[in-house]
Amino acid sequence: MGPDELGLVQETFASNWIAPVGPQVDAFEQELAARAGTKSAAVLSSGTAALHLALRWLGVQQGEEVLCSTLTFSASANPILYERAVPVFVDSDERSWNMDPARLAEAIEDGMRRGKKPKAVILVHLYGQSADLDPIVATCAQHEIPLIEDAAEALGAVYFGREEAQKSQKKEDIPPSALSPQLSAISSSRPGVAPGSVGLCGIHSFNGNKIITTSSGGALVSNDAKLIEKAKFWATQARDPAPHYQHSEVGFNYRMSNVLAAIGRGQLRVLDQRVDARRANCAYYQKHLGDLRGLNFMPEAEYGRSTRWLTCVTIDPAISGTDREAVRLALADENIEARPVWKPMHLQPIFAGTRCYGGAVSERLFTDGLCLPSGSNLTETELERVVSVVRKAWKSRS
Numbered sequence: 001m002g003p004d005e006l007g008l009v010q011e012t013f014a015s016n017w018i019a020p021v022g023p024q025v026d027a028f029e030q031e032l033a034a035r036a037g038t039k040s041a042a043v044l045s046s047g048t049a050a051l052h053l054a055l056r057w058l059g060v061q062q063g064e065e066v067l068c069s070t071l072t073f074s075a076s077a078n079p080i081l082y083e084r085a086v087p088v089f090v091d092s093d094e095r096s097w098n099m100d101p102a103r104l105a106e107a108i109e110d111g112m113r114r115g116k117k118p119k120a121v122i123l124v125h126l127y128g129q130s131a132d133l134d135p136i137v138a139t140c141a142q143h144e145i146p147l148i149e150d151a152a153e154a155l156g157a158v159y160f161g162r163e164e165a166q167k168s169q170k171k172e173d174i175p176p177s178a179l180s181p182q183l184s185a186i187s188s189s190r191p192g193v194a195p196g197s198v199g200l201c202g203i204h205s206f207n208g209n210k211i212i213t214t215s216s217g218g219a220l221v222s223n224d225a226k227l228i229e230k231a232k233f234w235a236t237q238a239r240d241p242a243p244h245y246q247h248s249e250v251g252f253n254y255r256m257s258n259v260l261a262a263i264g265r266g267q268l269r270v271l272d273q274r275v276d277a278r279r280a281n282c283a284y285y286q287k288h289l290g291d292l293r294g295l296n297f298m299p300e301a302e303y304g305r306s307t308r309w310l311t312c313v314t315i316d317p318a319i320s321g322t323d324r325e326a327v328r329l330a331l332a333d334e335n336i337e338a339r340p341v342w343k344p345m346h347l348q349p350i351f352a353g354t355r356c357y358g359g360a361v362s363e364r365l366f367t368d369g370l371c372l373p374s375g376s377n378l379t380e381t382e383l384e385r386v387v388s389v390v391r392k393a394w395k396s397r398s
C-alpha cells in the first residue's frame with residue numbers, strides 16, 4: 001500500500017458508504033478511465049467478471065467460437081465457457097510472447113472457411129507488455145470482429161510512446177540506444193496508447209498479485225459509454241428502473257465495494273512508482289544474470305514500454321547445461337518462490353481437444369520459462385539472494 005490508501009478508506013468509513021456503490025466508486029471510475037485511456041470505466045469485483053460482461057455485451061451464444069491467446073492465465077478463457085461458447089487458441093510470437101498477428105489472421109481465415117467466423121478476439125497483454133496492436137486491430141477490423149483486450153497484467157504499459165514515458169519517470173534502465181535508429185525514431189515520434197484502450201473494450205485487474213491492487217477487483221474500460229452503462233446494470237443484478245425489485249434480464253453481483261474503490265484510488269497514485277520498481281528489478285536481474293549462457297530475458301518489444309510486471313526468463317538446456325526446473329527447485333530450496341511461465345491453455349486438461357493455431361512457441365516458453373521474484377517491494381539484499389542462487393545453478397553444471 002502507498003501513503004494515501006488508508007486515509008481514503010478512513011474517509012469512506014467516516015461517510016458510512018460501505019456498499020457496492022458510492023462516491024469512491026464513482027471517483028475511482030473517473031480516475032481509472034483517465035489513466036487507462038478510455039472515456040468510461042466500470043469497476044467490478046474482478047477482471048474475470050469484466051471479461052464475462054464484455055462477452056455478454058457481444059451476445060456470444062452457445063457453440064460460437066471466440067479466439068483467445070493461448071499463453072495466459074485461465075481467467076482469460078474461462079468466461080468463454082461461462083457462455084457455453086467455444087474457445088479457440090492462438091499462439092504467441094517470439095518477439096513479445098504475445099499473440100502472433102500472423103497466427104491470428106490464419107485462425108480467422110480458417111474459421112471462416114469452416115463456416116465459424118469468430119465472434120470475438122480476446123487479446124492478452126502478457127507480463128506487463130503490450131501485444132503488437134496495429135496488425136491485430138487491422139485484421140479484426142478487416143473481418144469486423146470485435147477486439148476485447150485483456151490488460152489485467154499491463155496497467156501502466158504503453159504501446160509506442162516510450163520516450164514520453166521515460167521523460168515522466170525518474171529512472172530509466174533501457175537506453176534508447178538499445179533500439180535501432182529507425183525504431184527509436186518511430187517510437188519517439190508516435191504518441192503512446194494504453195493497452196486496453198484500443199479495442200472495443202479492455203479489462204484490468206486489481207487482484208492481490210497485480211501491479212496495483214484492491215485485494216480483489218477489476219474493471220471494464222471502453223470508449224463506448226453505452227457498453228459501460230449496460231455492464232454496470234448487469235453487474236448490479238440487472239435491476240430495472242422501478243420502485244420495486246423488477247428484473248427483465250439475468251443479472252450478476254459483480255460490483256466493487258466503495259471501500260475497495262477507496263484503496264484503488266490510492267493505488268493509482270503510486271502506479272508510476274510501481275512501474276519504476278518493477279523495471280528496476282528487471283534491470284538488476286539483467287545486469288547480474290545477463291552474462292549466463294542460455295539464459296534469456298523476455299524481450300521488450302521495440303514498439304512500446306513494458307512495466308516488467310514480472311521479470312521472466314527462459315533457460316535453454318542445450319546451451320546452459322541446466323534447465324528451468326533445476327533452477328526453480330534450487331530457488332525453492334532457499335525458500336524463494338519462482339514459478340514457470342503460464343502453461344498454455346491448449347495444454348490444459350479443461351481445454352483438452354480445443355483447436356489451437358500454432359502452439360510451439362508458447363509450449364517452449366512454458367517448458368523453458370521462469371518468472372523470477374518481481375514484487376515492487378523487493379530489497380537489493382533479496383535480489384542479491386535470488387541472483388546468487390540462480391548463478392550457482394550455472395556453476396554446478398557438469
Ligand SMILES: *Cc1c(COP(=O)(O)O)cnc(C)c1O
Nearest residue numbers: 046047048073075152205207218
Ligand atoms: C489476473 C488475470 C486475470 C483475472 O483477473 P482477476 O481480477 O483475478 O479476475 C485475467 N487475465 C489475466 C491475463 C490475468 O493475469
